[in-house]
Amino acid sequence: MNVNSIMRKKLADEAQTEGTFDKKVDELLKEANNLTTLCGVEMGIVVHKEGEDNAVMWPSLEISTGSLQKFLNFPEPQRAEGMSTHVDFLEQLVAVEASKVAEDRERLQMRKAQHLLAQVTTGEKRMEELDFHELQGLASFASEMLRNIENREKELEGEGSGSSSG
Numbered sequence: 001m002n003v004n005s006i007m008r009k010k011l012a013d014e015a016q017t018e019g020t021f022d023k024k025v026d027e028l029l030k031e032a033n034n035l036t037t038l039c040g041v042e043m044g045i046v047v048h049k050e051g052e053d054n055a056v057m058w059p060s061l062e063i064s065t066g067s068l069q070k071f072l073n074f075p076e077p078q079r080a081e082g083m084s085t086h087v088d089f090l091e092q093l094v095a096v097e098a099s100k101v102a103e104d105r106e107r108l109q110m111r112k113a114q115h116l117l118a119q120v121t122t123g124e125k126r127m128e129e130l131d132f133h134e135l136q137g138l139a140s141f142a143s144e145m146l147r148n149i150e151n152r153e154k155e156l157e158g159e160g161s162g163s164s165s166g
Contacts, residue, residue, distance in 0.1 A: 021049070029058050042067050113141030 011017040025047050036043050044064040048055040057064045071079065116134055119125040130138070 025056060029056075032058060042070075044068060109137055110141055110144060113137040117141065 011020060028047070029045065032043050032045055035041060044067045045058040046055055046064065047058075116125070116130070117138060120127060120130075120138075
């Protein structure tokens with residue numbers, strides 16, 4: 001089952017809650033150990049349940065304290081440079097997705113214009129029937145095709161001059 005489709009709610013049974021908590025903490029610590037080994041990063045984890053005096057510190061209290069002190073000794077700008085907040089991460093994801101959407105829109109506009117050009121050349125539509133936006137789409141499509149032709153022409157010239165000089 002997909003993790004995102006699981007309903008998140010507080011467990012009613014205290015024994016089940018404790019078991020789930022212990023299991024998830026073990027999984028978290030194993031994953032942290034894997035990350036430090038595979039990626040060569042320093043990591044420290046503190047897990048604390050509210051109202052209890054049994055915090056789990058990984059890898060150990062001494063190492064975690066040393067790592068935290070080492071981190072705090074860096075100047076503030078240098079500390080912030082290596083940190084990523086959840087908001088930063090989400091903003092990066094949104095930016096990537098927005099750029100994908102923009103590329104998809106551009107591709108869709110080119111396909112629409114290509115289809116429209118096909119309709120005009122086959123006589124299915126006449127140029128006089130096209131509205132302003134359709135004409136703009138055709139103009140953009142033509143400009144893009146001309147750029148592609150120019151780029152290809154430069155490629156071929158480069159290949160031709162490269163092979164004749166050898």
